[in-house]
Amino acid sequence: MSPAAPASTPQEPSAPPICVVGIGADGWHGLSSASKDALRDADVLIGGPRQLDLLPEECAGERVAWPSPLRPAVPRLLAAHAGRRISVLASGDPMFYGIGRALSQEAGAAALRILPHPSSVSYACARLGWPLEDTEVVTLVGRPAARLAAALHDGRRVLVLGAGAATPAEIAALLRDRGYGASRMHVLEQLGGDRERHTAGTAHDWARPAGDPLNVVAVECLRDEGTPRIGAVPGLPDHVYEHDGQLTKRHVRAATLGALAPAPGELLWDVGGGSGSIAVEWMRTHRSCRAVSVERDPVRAERIGRNARALGVPDLDVVTGAAPAALAGLPVPDAVFVGGGLTAPGLLDACWAALPVGGRLVANTVTLESEALLARWYGRFGGELVRLAVAHAVPVGGFTGWRQAMPVTQWAVTKDGRGEPPAVSAASPASAESVVWGEER
Numbered sequence: 001m002s003p004a005a006p007a008s009t010p011q012e013p014s015a016p017p018i019c020v021v022g023i024g025a026d027g028w029h030g031l032s033s034a035s036k037d038a039l040r041d042a043d044v045l046i047g048g049p050r051q052l053d054l055l056p057e058e059c060a061g062e063r064v065a066w067p068s069p070l071r072p073a074v075p076r077l078l079a080a081h082a083g084r085r086i087s088v089l090a091s092g093d094p095m096f097y098g099i100g101r102a103l104s105q106e107a108g109a110a111a112l113r114i115l116p117h118p119s120s121v122s123y124a125c126a127r128l129g130w131p132l133e134d135t136e137v138v139t140l141v142g143r144p145a146a147r148l149a150a151a152l153h154d155g156r157r158v159l160v161l162g163a164g165a166a167t168p169a170e171i172a173a174l175l176r177d178r179g180y181g182a183s184r185m186h187v188l189e190q191l192g193g194d195r196e197r198h199t200a201g202t203a204h205d206w207a208r209p210a211g212d213p214l215n216v217v218a219v220e221c222l223r224d225e226g227t228p229r230i231g232a233v234p235g236l237p238d239h240v241y242e243h244d245g246q247l248t249k250r251h252v253r254a255a256t257l258g259a260l261a262p263a264p265g266e267l268l269w270d271v272g273g274g275s276g277s278i279a280v281e282w283m284r285t286h287r288s289c290r291a292v293s294v295e296r297d298p299v300r301a302e303r304i305g306r307n308a309r310a311l312g313v314p315d316l317d318v319v320t321g322a323a324p325a326a327l328a329g330l331p332v333p334d335a336v337f338v339g340g341g342l343t344a345p346g347l348l349d350a351c352w353a354a355l356p357v358g359g360r361l362v363a364n365t366v367t368l369e370s371e372a373l374l375a376r377w378y379g380r381f382g383g384e385l386v387r388l389a390v391a392h393a394v395p396v397g398g399f400t401g402w403r404q405a406m407p408v409t410q411w412a413v414t415k416d417g418r419g420e421p422p423a424v425s426a427a428s429p430a431s432a433e434s435v436v437w438g439e440e441r
Contacts, residue, residue, distance in 0.1 A: 018078070018107055019087040020094045022117030025193025025214060027054035035115045039089075044081045047089030050214075061087070074102045092119035097139050097161060123191035124159055124216045127198065135159055143315075145170045150284055150312025152180050152221050153232065160217040165210035171217050172206035178310075179227025186218040187211065230311075234258070234281040241307050246274035246300065248339055251390045252364065252408050257281055259362045259384075259412035260335050264288045269333040271323050271351060272340025276304030276316065283313040290315070292330055296322040324350035332356060338363040342370040348377065357417045366406045374411040383413025 019038040024030050031039075039045065042061040045052060049065050064081075067073045078086070093116040094100030100114055125132045136151045139161040148171065151158045160171055168187045175183050181204040189197045189212035199208060223229065230236055235254030241247055248256060256278060260268065264286040270279035273293035283289045293316060295301040301320040308316035319326050324346045336351045342365055355361060365371055378385045387409050391402040 015083055015111070016085045017113040018103060018111055019085075020090055020100050020103060020112055020114045021087055022090050022092050022094050022098075022115060022119075023051055023054060024092055024117050024120075024123075025190040025196070027193070028056055030117065030192060032115065035117070038087050038113070038115060041085055042087035043084040044086045045089065046077060046081075046086065048091075051089040051091070055089075061085075070099075071102055074099075074106050078103075078107060092117050093122075096121065097141065118192065120161065120188075120191050120216045121159055124188050124218055127188060127191070128186060128218055130157055130159075130218070137161070140167055140170075144309070145174050146309040146314040147312060148174055148219075149178055149310065150287075152178055152223075152230075152312075154221060154223040154229070156221045158219045158221060160219065162213070162215040162217055165213040165215070167215060168208070168217050169206065169210065171219065172203040175203035175219070179224045180221055182222040182224050184220040184222070186220075187215055188218065189215045191216065232284075234285070236277075236281060236311070240311065241275050241277055241280075242303055242310075243275035243277075243307075244300070244303070246340070248274065248277050248364065249390070249405070252388050252410075253277055253281065255388055256337065256362055256364060256410065257285070259410065260337060260360060262286065262289050262335070265290075266334035267291065267331060269294065269327070269330065269336045269351065269354070271327070271336060271338045271347070273304050273318070274300065274339060276307045276318070278337050278339060279304070279316055280308055280311050280313055283308075283316060284311065290317075292317045292319055292333075294319045294321065294323050294326050294330075296320065296326070323347050327351070327354065330354075333359060335360040335362070337361075343373055348373070352415070355415045357415055359415050360412065361415065362410065362412045364408050364410050366408055371409045374409060378411050378413075381413050381415075383411060385409070385411050 021035045021038055039055060039059045044064060045055065045059060045061045046064045046066065052063050052065060064077065088099060088103065090098045090100060094114055096119045103112055121137055122132065125135060136156060136158045138148050138151050138158060140163045141161055148160060168185065172185060175181055183203050184200065185203055185206060186198060186200045228237065228240065230240060234257035235250045238247060238250050260282065262282050262285045265288045268279060268282045268291040270291055270293040273279060273295035276293045279291035279293040282291050293304050295304055298320050301318050304318050308314055323341065323344065327350050333354060336355060338348065338351060341347055342363060351361060363374055365374060374385065387407050389404065389407040391404045393400050394403045
């Protein structure tokens with residue numbers, strides 16, 4: 001299911017609103033009169049040390065610096081100062097990758113008065129003349145740099161919210177590694193402040209020393225000659241994956257993702273992960289899509305992690321263990337893909353039981369035994385049972401002919417709450433297939 005917001009603890013109706021004040025590198029002088037009034041009137045001022053240091057002495061409220069980690073401290077600090085006039089300082093726009101989200105989840109939107117400041121992204125686009133609506137934004141604050149890889153497309157413009165002074169060099173290294181070394185980089189520091197600075201160069205020649213930790217890195221993506229083009233839709237070329245043969249091939253993969261039908265915010269279980277291609281491409285469809293890839297072979301599990309990082313979805317959760325046991329305790333999925341070990345005792349039953357009504361299940365196989373199992377489930381629950389056949393043109397002597405790949409049987413179904421799954425006899429010949437995990441891939 002889509003991620004649920006944490007249970008909110010709304011403020012008492014009589015309590016003063018929590019003022020959330022956006023502040024930029026221009027500090028006190030860049031604030032509106034309403035923002036200044038909110039900060040002067042506050043009994044408690046909460047923010048990062050850098051932000052609190054921007055306030056003059058006339059803001060006489062008690063100053064409280066955010067502890068680390070920040071998110072777990074939010075409910076505790078709000079409770080400790082309940083009934084007092086609280087102003088929280090945020091960088092730029094509090095609702096753009098800012099503290100406003102956590103405060104809204106905890107206190108409820110009605111308890112907040114949000115006074116935004118221009119975000120660093122707005123400043124960066126203004127300085128560069130880039131239309132904001134055509135610019136991709138990636139944050140590396142508290143996140144791995146590998147996330148940027150999914151946004152790299154020839155000719156696109158990307159703004160990267162820096163996590164510190166080392167971010168520009170980290171980005172340059174990633175661009176070179178991914179075949180985008182020719183890309184032009186702009187490092188914009190202290191935007192809107194007296195110490196604003198703009199430096200530029202290509203990722204190939206980037207050797208500048210670390211600068212200010214408050215930075216945004218703008219990237220004009222340019223693919224190096226010879227770098228493979230990677231599209232934005234499912235069905236990436238097979239060669240972009242590291243694999244040992246356990247890989248859902250690109251044409252079947254595209255059809256499989258079409259049947260799974262990912263939507264923003266949804267969670268996939270990829271059971272029998274192989275090389276992780278289904279989970280990786282599920283997550284690439286939207287930055288809020290999440291996936292858990294379950295793979296019992298530790299070597300393959302590590303490979304899945306490497307593929308996820310290389311293709312820009314390092315947040316893919318890889319669980320090493322054999323299903324169905326490894327599925328216990330996982331968050332409720334919106335969709336399940338079974339690409340391996342279909343006839344392992346209880347596997348399909350466990351996947352079906354975990355799905356909520358409206359959830360989707362897609363299973364692929366190339367063996368007669370697993371196909372028979374899918375036919376039984378199809379007979380009970382309906383859905384769509386299809387056979388996918390792909391042939392490739394290959395040389396035949398001095399001519400060209402077709403080489404047929406093994407056909408893949410695919411069952412796709414949406415759970416509607418009907419009945420119980422079909423019984424599978426323990427004595428069925430299909431049970432022998434469970435010894436070979438992932439052979440369907």
